[in-house]
Amino acid sequence: MSYVHSTELPHSAASVFAWHGRAGGFERLTPPWLPGRIVYEADSLRDGQALLALPLGLRAAARHVPAGYRENRQFADRIVPNGWRSVPAAAALPWRHRHEFEALGPESSRMTDRVLTPLGARALAPAFRYRHAQLAADLDAHAWRAATGAGTKTIAITGTSGLVGRALAAFLSTGGHRVIRLARTESSPSDTRMARRFWDPEHPDPALLDGVDAVVHLAGASIFGRFTPEHRRRIRDSRIGPTRALAELATRSHEAGAGPSVFVSASAIGAYGAARGDDLLDEAAPGGEGFLARVVSEWEAATAPAAEAGIRTAQIRTGIVQAASGGVLQLLRPLFGAGLGGRIGSGEQWQSWIELNDLVEVYHRALFDPALSGPVNAVAPSPVRQSEYAGILGGVLGRPSVIPVPGCAPAILLGREGAAELALADQRVLPARLRAAGHRFRFPELRSALQHQLGRTVPQP
Known part of the structure; x- marks a missing residue:
């Protein structure tokens, strides 16, 4: 059975082809809802091979076929056995896949996927709609950067094993940037196409940031869990000290003429406190009360050495990330998919959210927009x-969402403080700085964001 999916793009065939050949392309195109x-x-x-880990310890190997390779015109791959798993x-x-790139003009092209497989269009269409939407939006974002006159950079990133770090590293790499993963463990086979440097958060190597143009600092322990003294310690200690040490190192490297001119650090809307009700919270709003608000305040202050040294420094206050492969949505999807979902507590609390790819683009903008x-x-x-x-989540999944979760239930799992700071947080946050910068979101509305992440997009006529 043959399946064909085409998209016209306002980018040259050569640039679209080159995007696919860079590290991170497979990561960017893989639908997050697939196992x-x-x-x-x-x-x-031309002749490389990719490997996927499947459930039950199985593997799938996709090998590129040399006979199907034409520079800037096409490449092909098929699933092959590679080890018993x-x-x-x-x-x-059985799977044979040809990727075709047709020039329609100097800066326009058509990309076509042709697949021979027993799977029908109903199974394949959601994945290929996702892939083509990802490709088009990523190319547009990289074109925005090029239009600003900014060239490619060498960018060091901490936290690349996490949800956001993986996506950001892949996105930047496919844009032609040199990505250096700052990691706390030894190298693994998946890292062979991206540079890697060992990072000791407490005592970083003095040469860690040599040759680096920009730093993105994402590492930090998960905040999800019961707010026991030990959990609170992990949350704080994984952020404050390592951020300050990295900012101080960036300062020394910058002053020596060998280090970064941009330092972008993760942060959180927890800065505003957990119980703000209908208050409209932009970046000028005062900080709030509570454990997370105090941690975020110290976390952001830890970047001060870089800012004081003249390094452009930004703190990305992130809302609830919507991603099918991690975070809250990954936890809620099976519950709502079974028709067992519903509001939590009163349901009146405000949730300030962002789709994963939009978050990646916010980091991208922070790296290249000198006004931020x-x-x-x-x-x-x-x-x-x-x-x-x-x-909305129930509607996207085609299930009712009428079974309420009592307000006391999150406290059983997270404790009273954890429930108040996380599950029942009430924050109405607005992206005022991004709006002022003219930033465009891929998914300004929740429904379209969830449809993209869960493979429930509506076919375009």
Whole structure:
């Protein structure tokens, strides 16, 4: 059975082809709702091989076919056995895939995917709609950067094993930037196409940032959990000290003429406190009360050494990230998919959210827009009440969302303080700095964001 999906793009065929050949392309195109993870990407569109880890310990190997390679015109791949764990996938899923790139003009092209497989269009269409939407939006974002006159950079990133870090590293790499993963563990096969340097958060190597143009600092322990003294200690200690040490190192490297001119650090809308009700919170709003508000205040202050040294510094205050492969949405999807979802507590609390790819683009803008410094609210322009969120998620999944979760239930899981700071947080945050900068969101509305992440987009006529 043959399946064909085409998209016209306002980019040259050569640039679209080159995008696919860079590290991170497979990561950017893999639908987040599918099971499994990428073990490593192919290192060549001509004859490289990618490997995916599937459930139950199985593998799927996709090998590029040299006979199907035409520079700037096409490449091809097929699923092959590579070790006993990959035999079931190769036997059960015959797959031949040709990627075609047709020049329509100097700066326009048509990309076409042609797949031979027993799977029908109903199974394949959501994945390919996702892939083509990702490609088009990523190319547009990189074109924006090029139009500003900014060239490619060498960018060091902490936290690349996390949800946001993986997506950002892949996005920047496909844009032609040199990405250096600052990691606390030894190298692994999946890292072979991106540079890697060992990072000791407490005592970083003096040469860690040599040759680096910009730093993105994402690392930090998860805030999800019961707010025990030990959990609070992990949250704070994984942020304050390492951020200050990295900012001080960036300062020394910058002053020596070998280090970064931009320092972008993760932060959180927890800065505003957990119980703000209907207050409209932009970056000028005062900080709030509570444990997370205090931690965020110290976390952002820890970047001060870089700012004082003349390094442009930004703190990305992130809302609730919507991603099918991690975070809150990954936890809620099976519950709502079974028709067991509903509002939490009263459902009146405001939720300020952002789709994962939009968050990646906020970091991208912070790296390349010289007007952005200081706190930046990374939230979509349309916060929703929690009951509305539940209704939209249920609607996207085609399930009712009428089973309420009592307000006491989160306290059983997270404790009283954790429930108040996380599950029942009430924050109506607006992206004022981004709006003033003319930033455009891929998904300004929640429904379209969830549809993209969950593979429920509506076919275009």
